[in-house]
Amino acid sequence: MILTITQLNKQYANGVHALKDINLTIEKGMFGLLGPNGAGKSSLMRTLATLQEADSGTITLGEINVLKEKDEVRKILGYLPQEFGVYPRTSATDLLHHLAVLKGFDQKKERTEMVDYLLQKVNLYEHRKKAVSSYSGGMRQRFGIAQCLIGSPKLVIVDEPTAGLDPGERNRFYNILSEIGEQVIVILSTHIVQDVRELCTNMAIMDKGMLLYSGTTDNALDLIKGKIFEKRVDKAELPQYQEEFQIISNKLVGGKPQIHVFSESSLNNGFIKAEETLEDVFFAKLNQLI
Numbered sequence: 001m002i003l004t005i006t007q008l009n010k011q012y013a014n015g016v017h018a019l020k021d022i023n024l025t026i027e028k029g030m031f032g033l034l035g036p037n038g039a040g041k042s043s044l045m046r047t048l049a050t051l052q053e054a055d056s057g058t059i060t061l062g063e064i065n066v067l068k069e070k071d072e073v074r075k076i077l078g079y080l081p082q083e084f085g086v087y088p089r090t091s092a093t094d095l096l097h098h099l100a101v102l103k104g105f106d107q108k109k110e111r112t113e114m115v116d117y118l119l120q121k122v123n124l125y126e127h128r129k130k131a132v133s134s135y136s137g138g139m140r141q142r143f144g145i146a147q148c149l150i151g152s153p154k155l156v157i158v159d160e161p162t163a164g165l166d167p168g169e170r171n172r173f174y175n176i177l178s179e180i181g182e183q184v185i186v187i188l189s190t191h192i193v194q195d196v197r198e199l200c201t202n203m204a205i206m207d208k209g210m211l212l213y214s215g216t217t218d219n220a221l222d223l224i225k226g227k228i229f230e231k232r233v234d235k236a237e238l239p240q241y242q243e244e245f246q247i248i249s250n251k252l253v254g255g256k257p258q259i260h261v262f263s264e265s266s267l268n269n270g271f272i273k274a275e276e277t278l279e280d281v282f283f284a285k286l287n288q289l290i
């Protein structure tokens, strides 16, 4: 099944043009959608999840016209929004049963098998009787994945799923997601570049409602190959470097700024060639250097 987005536009009543002529084709596997805050990622995700209307354009998922046949989409959609509410004092098992009933699973035996399977899949089976509202952030996100897998969706959308998770929980979450990505389309919307590098073969970069890149993560890295140089500098020297060079990132390493500079030609004076990262591509694209 292939998801095809064509000339998609959305402008909110306050005038913000959140989606500008978006064209994107997404196949089975993990797809990373990267963009800074306000780029339009959630607007796109919500439109795909049939939760809001577009002004113009088309979206097809296999044979389904997503913008028109919303019920058909919902049958094969799993959506994990940025924030999801849970009922207080309701156990994971009860909540999954409740959500499965809402999705039309009215046979208790079949539903119980599915709920148990999902709880095992996300490693929450031993915590199934605890209230979801008492779960840690990571457990809650794993529960979120379980609820979005009810009914074996063909399209899974997860919006900023790893914010606030510690490294161990993030890894567990990654592993579950990439397993799902072997079978269906998974769209991971995030501003965390590392999430995309580790999980996704294909990706897109969005900013201010526009699509700046779509393709493989490897091809994205090729765009800046040999053009990124790094140097550790003193804090006081930073403004001077900012004036002289195209600094695309600036991180503290051992308390000293380490700058990444984009340059078409080789740089000397203490600069060394950096190993290109997706973060460099991201910032180079946002700064319209490539």
Ligand SMILES: Nc1ncnc2c1ncn2[C@@H]1O[C@H](COP(=O)(O)OP(=O)(O)OP(=O)(O)O)[C@@H](O)[C@H]1O
Pocket (backbone or CB within 6 Å): 012, 013, 014, 016, 017, 018, 035, 036, 037, 038, 039, 040, 041, 042, 043, 044, 191
């Ligand atoms: N319902 C709305 N009404 C008006 N403007 C909105 C609405 N939802 C989003 N926006 C605006 O549209 C733009 C895109 O927002 P969106 O939430 O899609 O971006 P995002 O990339 O998901 O950002 P974030 O990571 O912060 O959620 C922003 O400028 C935002 O303020």
